[in-house]
Amino acid sequence: xxxxxxxxxxxxxxxxxxxxxxxxxxxxxxxxxxxxxxxxxxxxxxxxxxxxxxxxxxxxxxxxxxxxxxxxxxxxxxxxxxxxxxxxxxxxxxxxxxxxxxxxxxxxxxxxxxxxxxxxxxxxxxxxxxxxxxxxxxxxxxxxxxxxxxxxxxxxxxxxxxxxxxxxxxxxxxxxxxxxxxxxxxxxxxxxxxxxxxxxxxxxxxxxxxxxxxxxxxxxxxxxxxxxxxxxxxxxxxxxxxxxxxxxxxxxxxxxxxxxxxxxxxxxxxxxxxxxxxxxxxxxxxxxxxxxxxxxxxxxxxxxxxxxxxxxxxxxxxxxxxxxxxxxxxxxxxxxxxxxxxxxxxxxxxxxxxxxxxxxxxxxxxxxxxxxxxxxxxxxxxxxxxxxxxxxxxxxxxxxxxxxxxxxxxxxxxxxxxxxxxxxxxxxxxxxxxxxxxxxxxxxxxxxxxxxxxxxxxxxxxxxxxxxxxxxxxx
Amino acid sequence: xxxxxxxxxxxxxxxxxxxxxxxxxxxxxxxxxxxxxxxxxxxxxxxxxxxxxxxxxxxxxxxxxxxxxxxxxxxxxxxxxxxxxxxxxxxxxxxxxxxxxxxxxxxxxxxxxxxxxxxxxxxxxxxxxxxxxxxxxxxxxxxxxxxxxxxxxxxxxxxxxxxxxxxxxxxxxxxxxxxxxxxxxxxxxxxxxxxxxxxxxxxxxxxxxxxxxxxxxxxxxxxxxxxxxxxxxxxxxxxxxxxxxxxxxxxxxxxxxxxxxxxxxxxxxxxxxxxxxxxxxxxxxxxxxxxxxxxxxxxxxxxxxxxxxxxxxxxxxxxxxxxxxxxxxxxxxxxxxxxxxxxxxxxxxxxxxxxxxxxxxxxxxxxxxxxxxxxxxxxxxxxxxxxxxxxxxxxxxxxxxxxxxxxxxxxxxxxxxxxxxxxxxxxxxxxxxxxxxxxxxxxxxxxxxxxxxxxxxxxxxxxxxxxxxxxxxx
Numbered sequence: 001x002x003x004x005x006x007x008x009x010x011x012x013x014x015x016x017x018x019x020x021x022x023x024x025x026x027x028x029x030x031x032x033x034x035x036x037x038x039x040x041x042x043x044x045x046x047x048x049x050x051x052x053x054x055x056x057x058x059x060x061x062x063x064x065x066x067x068x069x070x071x072x073x074x075x076x077x078x079x080x081x082x083x084x085x086x087x088x089x090x091x092x093x094x095x096x097x098x099x100x101x102x103x104x105x106x107x108x109x110x111x112x113x114x115x116x117x118x119x120x121x122x123x124x125x126x127x128x129x130x131x132x133x134x135x136x137x138x139x140x141x142x143x144x145x146x147x148x149x150x151x152x153x154x155x156x157x158x159x160x161x162x163x164x165x166x167x168x169x170x171x172x173x174x175x176x177x178x179x180x181x182x183x184x185x186x187x188x189x190x191x192x193x194x195x196x197x198x199x200x201x202x203x204x205x206x207x208x209x210x211x212x213x214x215x216x217x218x219x220x221x222x223x224x225x226x227x228x229x230x231x232x233x234x235x236x237x238x239x240x241x242x243x244x245x246x247x248x249x250x251x252x253x254x255x256x257x258x259x260x261x262x263x264x265x266x267x268x269x270x271x272x273x274x275x276x277x278x279x280x281x282x283x284x285x286x287x288x289x290x291x292x293x294x295x296x297x298x299x300x301x302x303x304x305x306x307x308x309x310x311x312x313x314x315x316x317x318x319x320x321x322x323x324x325x326x327x328x329x330x331x332x333x334x335x336x337x338x339x340x341x342x343x344x345x346x347x348x349x350x351x352x353x354x355x356x357x358x359x360x361x362x363x364x365x366x367x368x369x370x371x372x373x374x375x376x377x378x379x380x381x382x383x384x385x386x387x388x389x390x391x392x393x394x395x396x397x398x399x400x401x402x403x404x405x406x407x408x409x410x411x412x413x414x415x416x417x418x419x420x421x422x423x424x425x426x427x428x429x430x431x432x433x434x435x436x437x438x439x440x441x442x443x444x445x446x447x448x449x450x451x452x453x454x455x456x457x458x459x460x461x462x463x464x465x466x467x468x469x470x471x472x473x474x475x
Numbered sequence: 476x477x478x479x480x481x482x483x484x485x486x487x488x489x490x491x492x493x494x495x496x497x498x499x500x501x502x503x504x505x506x507x508x509x510x511x512x513x514x515x516x517x518x519x520x521x522x523x524x525x526x527x528x529x530x531x532x533x534x535x536x537x538x539x540x541x542x543x544x545x546x547x548x549x550x551x552x553x554x555x556x557x558x559x560x561x562x563x564x565x566x567x568x569x570x571x572x573x574x575x576x577x578x579x580x581x582x583x584x585x586x587x588x589x590x591x592x593x594x595x596x597x598x599x600x601x602x603x604x605x606x607x608x609x610x611x612x613x614x615x616x617x618x619x620x621x622x623x624x625x626x627x628x629x630x631x632x633x634x635x636x637x638x639x640x641x642x643x644x645x646x647x648x649x650x651x652x653x654x655x656x657x658x659x660x661x662x663x664x665x666x667x668x669x670x671x672x673x674x675x676x677x678x679x680x681x682x683x684x685x686x687x688x689x690x691x692x693x694x695x696x697x698x699x700x701x702x703x704x705x706x707x708x709x710x711x712x713x714x715x716x717x718x719x720x721x722x723x724x725x726x727x728x729x730x731x732x733x734x735x736x737x738x739x740x741x742x743x744x745x746x747x748x749x750x751x752x753x754x755x756x757x758x759x760x761x762x763x764x765x766x767x768x769x770x771x772x773x774x775x776x777x778x779x780x781x782x783x784x785x786x787x788x789x790x791x792x793x794x795x796x797x798x799x800x801x802x803x804x805x806x807x808x809x810x811x812x813x814x815x816x817x818x819x820x821x822x823x824x825x826x827x828x829x830x831x832x833x834x835x836x837x838x839x840x841x842x843x844x845x846x847x848x849x850x851x852x853x854x855x856x857x858x859x860x861x862x863x864x865x866x867x868x869x870x871x872x873x874x875x876x877x878x879x880x881x882x883x884x885x886x887x888x889x890x891x892x893x894x895x896x897x898x899x900x901x902x903x904x905x906x907x908x909x910x911x912x913x914x915x916x917x918x919x920x921x922x923x924x925x926x927x928x929x930x931x932x933x934x935x936x937x938x939x940x941x942x943x944x945x946x947x948x949x
Contacts, residue, residue, distance in 0.1 A: 043572075043573065043574045046798065047793050047798075048554075048572065048573070048574070048799070049554065049560070049562070049567065049570075049572070049675040049676075049793070050552075050553075050554045050572070050576060050671075050672070050673040050674055050675045050676070051574075051672070051673075052671060052672050052707060052708050052709065053709065054706065054707060054708075054709050055709065081789050083788075083789050083792060083835070085792065085795060085809070085812055087795070087797045087808055090793065090798060091792065091793045092792030092793050092795055093789050093792055145808065147797070273836055273837045275788075275789070275832065275835035275836060275837075275840075276835075277785060277786075277789070277835055277840075277844065280678075280679035280680035280710075280786060281676075281679050281709060281710065282709050282710075283709050283710060
């Protein structure tokens with residue numbers, strides 16, 4: 001979306017990601033989503049009187065891995081207490097990093113070659129989760145509130161970008177690229193719908209080259225789609241305000257997904273004074289060179305590098321193919337493609353089937369081995385399966401697993417081996433001598449006639465290209 | 476009452492049993508607890524079980540530990556699984572921790588028998604135990620006077636011969652000041668020597684658990700049990716703790732001992748005189764006495780009353796009525812938080828929460844909390860310089876002997892001043908011990924304080940032992 005009258009969107013994003021550690025940030029409780037409420041808790045993450053935090057070094061590993069992937073400087077850091085009252089925060093303060101974060105500076109390059117600067121990426125602990133029943137559905141005015149402390153003390157990294165983003169589409173691309181990096185570092189599963197990646201957007205507008213305008217912070221962005229819609233809505237709201245002679249008030253706004261609009265949560269004047277001070281129960285965090293080296297050595301290639309590598313297999317990639325490559329990398333499906341291509345499957349076919357069929361069944365992809373994927377694509381390539389049949393076989397393999405040859409046979413696709421197709425074509429030539437003669441004499445339209453006949457006989461299960469190949473072989 | 480070392484020896488040898496020693500202790504508790512209000516909770520059932528375990532271990536011919544069968548009193552800000560822990564506050568009335576502090580586990584493993592939880596100033600904020608929501612404790616030596624605080628109950632348990640040992644916590648003098656006023660030995664160990672896991676925090680960077688005992692030897696024996704690295708406390712020292720009992724009779728010959736002007740000035744004359752008598756004892760024992768001045772000490776009290784309340788304002792935020800302890804219902808959660816905290820906290824706790832909140836607030840942080848941190852750093856540097864000159868420092872523990880109940884209760888500043896000599900050691904994170912030495916007004920005991928650098932406990936105990944022997948105490 002482009003703003004009217006020369007207005008420009010300015011966005012900075014704060015992305016919170018839960019770290020995929022086995023245990024929580026300061027205690028030994030399991031860090032897992034979806035357990036019975038208040039089962040993964042102990043004196044430490046419940047903030048019981050007398051309990052003390054002990055830093056989980058695995059969380060530090062992952063935080064550093066994120067920083068390294070974002071070209072940040074790993075710096076000596078400290079923990080602070082952010083003090084405010086909220087019932088889902090058991091100590092009524094959050095342990096976070098303040099003026100000395102572990103990752104300082106850095107940048108993220110997007111697929112469109114734009115660069116977004118990173119200000120910092122720091123460690124902090126997550127809060128519990130409140131459910132408000134009755135009333136307004138928010139804390140104030142609810143009839144009852146229930147709190148689940150399973151999430152309390154789960155390690156988080158907050159990644160703060162510079163105000164470098166100039167459109168909602170770029171914001172989305174940034175979030176998507178960052179998500180890929182978080183997955184690639186092993187720091188996160190990137191599941192926005194489970195809240196393991198949450199985004200706040202700072203949005204302002206200005207005329208090109210003017211100083212930055214007053215910003216509003218939008219909370220509750222739970223999907224890439226929400227992110228993009230909320231930024232567009234908010235930017236237009238600010239345009240209308242300013243063009244109507246008003247001013248933008250610095251405030252925190254809530255995104256309502258259903259209404260598709262933002263509304264005031266709190267204005268700056270009543271912003272909390274968090275009374276930050278050094279967390280006296282923790283010691284300073286300054287990972288030495290050998291610790292940093294160990295983390296760096298364990299880093300796998302990041303999405304940009306992997307995209308480049310996969311795209312290099314295409315001779316002259318079209319924009320659509322590059323999009324497919326992006327999908328394959330985003331979803332971590334390149335192993336399927338690489339192996340199939342190494343075995344001799346056509347690279348375009350492999351990328352297409354991965355970016356479409358595997359992407360559609362991404363939650364079930366664990367059921368599919370790369371051998372089965374390769375075998376299915378070979379069957380398609382050899383004409384033993386039509387494109388439609390190959391897609392059906394892949395869908396079946398994703399849902400229930402199994403051997404692709406057996407699946408094809410059980411689905412009645414097996415008669416379409418090239419020998420049986422050859423026999424069918426030979427029969428039709430005998431039955432339709434006139435058409436065959438006209439075809440031999442160069443009337444290519446009659447290929448369609450024979451394909452139609454084959455389809456009728458095989459109940460639509462033949463591969464058109466294979467039929468043409470059979471006809472040509474007899475011409 | 477016998478010493479802890481003697482009781483443990485008797486129990487181990489079969490001359491007595493842990494259960495018998497527990498009965499003697501409980502009898503003494505019952506005889507005076509109503510008058511003195513030392514224990515908030517007597518855990519007879521748990522204590523009987525602990526004693527039975529010790530006796531069982533001994534019956535099997537196994538080692539029951541250095542504190543086998545020794546009854547011990549626990550300050551009621553230390554969590555013990557299943558035992559009511561109130562911190563002297565209404566806000567935690569009825570709360571039973573589902574876990575035990577590391578020191579409790581260590582005590583049980585050493586054969587000690589915790590008999591109950593002792594009274595304290597609410598959340599350890601005070602110097603007389605008058606700030607307990609459950610009423611004041613009286614000094615066993617003179618019941619019209621305070622036992623000191625905040626660990627007044629633990630000091631009184633030992634001074635009143637109820638238990639030979641007790642543990643307390645010392646944030647600004649809360650072990651040493653009551654030990655001095657009750658005429659017993661009290662130790663503020665080096666920060667990190669004893670795990671704080673399970674100690675209900677007042678001021679996390681200052682709090683430290685330590686022993687009360689009648690003798691230096693008993694205190695050393697207890698501290699050896701308490702000390703040691705704890706993976707549950709990030710601030711716990713990683714090094715193995717110093718060996719204390721083996722060095723008790725090392726003496727002070729050849730040591731350089733500093734007497735610091737600022738650690739005596741303002742104390743009653745009778746107390747200054749005892750400090751000078753202690754210096755004479757050290758000279759006679761072969762030490763060299765050096766006079767020192769550490770002007771930074773004059774800023775200690777002010778820095779302390781910003782840092783401690785600041786940390787407390789955050790540490791005490793969790794008492795919000797949501798999860799445990801008192802809840803006063805109201806129309807919404809914010810109002811419930813407020814009503815609960817209004818009803819649950821006493822005046823001194825509220826005063827410090829407000830002070831600390833103010834000191835940390837935007838626009839005031841630099842002038843107050845930030846400034847206090849700078850003073851703290853200056854004080855650490857000043858002591859480090861002093862310890863280039865001397866091995867240890869001598870001063871008064873308190874400016875006065877035990878004062879009458881009610882005398883300072885309505886004057887917070889006067890009360891705060893009773894910790895002026897003990898606060899510096901908490902700010903520096905170093906070690907100090909108080910040992911009874913002579914008496915003053917109304918024959919009340921006087922404590923002499925010995926201060927040393929971090930992990931210098933062995934040296935402090937052997938110096939304290941010199942004074943103890945000179946005073947004919949043990």
